Amino acid sequence: MHRTRTTAAAALVLALLVPAGGARAAELLILVQPGCAWCARFDREIAPAYGRTDEGRRAPLRRVDVTQPWPEDLQAVTPDRLTPTFVLLDDNGVERGRLRGYPGDNFFWPLLSEMLAGLKPTKVM
Numbered sequence: 001m002h003r004t005r006t007t008a009a010a011a012l013v014l015a016l017l018v019p020a021g022g023a024r025a026a027e028l029l030i031l032v033q034p035g036c037a038w039c040a041r042f043d044r045e046i047a048p049a050y051g052r053t054d055e056g057r058r059a060p061l062r063r064v065d066v067t068q069p070w071p072e073d074l075q076a077v078t079p080d081r082l083t084p085t086f087v088l089l090d091d092n093g094v095e096r097g098r099l100r101g102y103p104g105d106n107f108f109w110p111l112l113s114e115m116l117a118g119l120k121p122t123k124v125m
Contacts, residue, residue, distance in 0.1 A: 028059040029087040
C-alpha cells in the first residue's frame with residue numbers, strides 16, 4: 001500500500017514537471033569544436049552568466065561538438081562546420097534562427113534577442 005502511494009506521488013510529480021505530449025523547451029545550440037578560439041572567447045564572455053539571464057531561461061544553452069557524431073534528437077537540424085554557430089530551436093525542435101560565428105558580447109545579445117523575438121511567447125504557469 002505504501003509503495004503504491006509513493007509510486008502515484010512520483011508519477012504526479014513527473015506529470016507536473018514534464019510537459020504534455022512530450023513537448024520540450026526552446027534551446028540554443030552552440031556548435032563547438034576543440035581548439036576553437038572564438039568558442040573559448042564566448043565561454044569567457046557569455047557562458048558563465050547565460051543561464052542566469054532571461055534569454056538563458058527562455059532558451060537554455062546546449063553544446064554540440066561538431067567533431068562527434070550528430071545527436072539523434074537533432075536530425076532535423078542541419079550541421080555546420082563553422083564554430084561557434086548558434087542555432088535557436090523552438091519548443092518543437094524546429095530551427096528558428098542561426099548565428100554563424102561569435103561577434104563579441106556587444107553584438108551577441110542584440111542578435112540573440114532578435115532571434116528570440118521570433119519564438120512564440122511562453123506560457124506562464
